[in-house]
Amino acid sequence: MSESTVQDMKLETAYSAVSDLYKGTGIDIHKACREMRQKSPIYEGDFIKQFGVPTNAGMEQSARKNFAVFRYADVMAVLRDASTYTSGFIAKGFGKAFDGGLTILAMDGEQHKSVRTLLQPAFMPATVNKWRERMDEIIRHDYLEKMVSDRKANLMDFALSFPIRIMYTLMGFPEDNPEKFRSYAAWALAMVGGNQIDPKKEQDAMKTALDAGKALYDSIMEIVVTRRAAGSEGDDLIGRLLRCEHEGRVLNDHEVVTFCRMLLPAAGETTTRTLSVVLTLLFETPGLIEEVRADRSLVAKLIDESVRYEPIATFKVREVAKDVEFYGVKVPKGSFIQCMVTSANRDEDVFENPETFDIHRKQKPSFGFGFGPHMCIGQFVAKLELNCAINAILDLFPNVRLDPSMPKPVIEGAQLREAHEVHVIWD
Numbered sequence: 102m103s104e105s106t107v108q109d110m111k112l113e114t115a116y117s118a119v120s121d122l123y124k125g126t127g128i129d130i131h132k133a134c135r136e137m138r139q140k141s142p143i144y145e146g147d148f149i150k151q152f153g154v155p156t157n158a159g160m161e162q163s164a165r166k167n168f169a170v171f172r173y174a175d176v177m178a179v180l181r182d183a184s185t186y187t188s189g190f191i192a193k194g195f196g197k198a199f200d201g202g203l204t205i206l207a208m209d210g211e212q213h214k215s216v217r218t219l220l221q222p223a224f225m226p227a228t229v230n231k232w233r234e235r236m237d238e239i240i241r242h243d244y245l246e247k248m249v250s251d252r253k254a255n256l257m258d259f260a261l262s263f264p265i266r267i268m269y270t271l272m273g274f275p276e277d278n279p280e281k282f283r284s285y286a287a288w289a290l291a292m293v294g295g296n297q298i299d300p301k302k303e304q305d306a307m308k309t310a311l312d313a314g315k316a317l318y319d320s321i322m323e324i325v326v327t328r329r330a331a332g333s334e335g336d337d338l339i340g341r342l343l344r345c346e347h348e349g350r351v352l353n354d355h356e357v358v359t360f361c362r363m364l365l366p367a368a369g370e371t372t373t374r375t376l377s378v379v380l381t382l383l384f385e386t387p388g389l390i391e392e393v394r395a396d397r398s399l400v401a402k403l404i405d406e407s408v409r410y411e412p413i414a415t416f417k418v419r420e421v422a423k424d425v426e427f428y429g430v431k432v433p434k435g436s437f438i439q440c441m442v443t444s445a446n447r448d449e450d451v452f453e454n455p456e457t458f459d460i461h462r463k464q465k466p467s468f469g470f471g472f473g474p475h476m477c478i479g480q481f482v483a484k485l486e487l488n489c490a491i492n493a494i495l496d497l498f499p500n501v502r503l504d505p506s507m508p509k510p511v512i513e514g515a516q517l518r519e520a521h522e523v524h525v526i527w528d
């Protein structure tokens with residue numbers, strides 16, 4: 102794909118391409134995990150392969166020994182111990198499109214710790230909650246209020262756009278051309294699409310990913326250079342990054358740009374997919390929408406339980422840095438270990454009636470936002486966005502319900518789960 106094709110890339114097409122890539126063979130992942138969890142909690146081999154999806158390790162996966170774990174305690178043990186189970190390999194596979202800089206997801210050890218400590222304050226609830234009003238305004242004014250008179254919609258059109266639109270503002274990108282965010286969102290998705298399962302497609306996909314990564318890099322660099330020249334002010338993310346100090350020095354432009362660029366794929370489609378899951382469960386669970394409409398304090402519980410019950414990213418991979426053992430099985434240094442998040446979140450040893458979606462259950466930590474040192478830094482941003490979106494849908498669309506004339510939403514996908522369409526009507 103040429104540079105000009107990358108410039109013309111459409112958000113909807115890029116999203117569908119990523120969904121198709123990570124959807125897989127159609128094997129029921131919950132069933133496959135339940136069987137493993139109950140009978141044989143360590144799998145020797147590439148468990149993910151049967152689903153026909155690429156893993157974070159990309160093509161490197163086939164050259165190593167692979168294992169998978171399914172139980173809550175095992176997934177937690179791996180994700181919390183980032184010195185035994187490392188993430189640096191991501192930079193060599195899927196992460197090539199992100200070409201270094203502050204790609205925090207693929208950092209290990211002290212480097213990860215110091216960068217995370219530096220960035221964390223910008224993502225804590227005390228900071229994030231100040232953005233509520235602006236988020237609410239974007240969601241209502243730029244999107245939902247314009248749709249009220251239509252009295253019907255596929256809510257996924259909205260879900261696809263608003264997370265990156267919000268990130269665009271939170272980062273402090275210029276407001277004179279906010280529509281630019283659509284290209285940014287498409288490029289961010291193309292970067293994620295670089296990780297292919299079919300070797301014949303890998304080269305083209307990686308080229309597109311690299312071109313998209315470059316287009317995004319150049320656009321953000323232009324903004325960062327302008328902002329630094331203008332005095333690095335502002336309470337937005339770019340302003341904060343330009344001013345913060347790292348190991349006795351301020352971050353350079355390359356570091357600020359690569360961190361912002363990594364945030365776009367991390368923050369966009371993840372929130373889109375999660376909203377599709379939350380809405381599906383909200384509309385499909387008998388009596389739930391009436392209950393939540395009447396008591397909005399339940400929106401937060403609805404989100405937490407959806408992220409437990411149907412995490413959109415079904416597993417996380419780590420590289421094993423020293424020989425370890427699970428259930429008598431030796432897992433040698435250099436192996437990959439697949440942590441089946443979707444399984445751990447339904448472990449019957451930890452959750453009562455785990456296969457029941459119940460927003461009133463006593464919440465315990467689950468792994469939809471990860472766990473341990475790499476746990477999603479943007480989780481409070483995501484939860485706030487989802488909370489604002491759900492409240493606005495309930496406020497602005499009277500008696501909103503599934504459209505009986507359209508197919509019901511179905512949550513599917515082996516690696517990334519979502520409902521591709523959520524058709525609703527209102528009075």
Ligand code: HEM
Pocket residue numbers: 188205206207217364367368369371372375413414417468469470471472474475476477478479480482483484
């Ligand atoms: C509902 C939406 C979201 C979901 C389900 C989600 C999920 C995750 C998960 C599972 C991880 C852990 C990755 C690992 O352990 O390897 C992660 C990490 C991360 N997420 Fe999110 N995320 C969401 C939204 C966001 C948002 C809105 C942002 C930014 C504002 C964000 C930024 C990040 C970053 C930077 C990391 C890497 C953290 C690190 O490596 O230390 N995410 N996310």
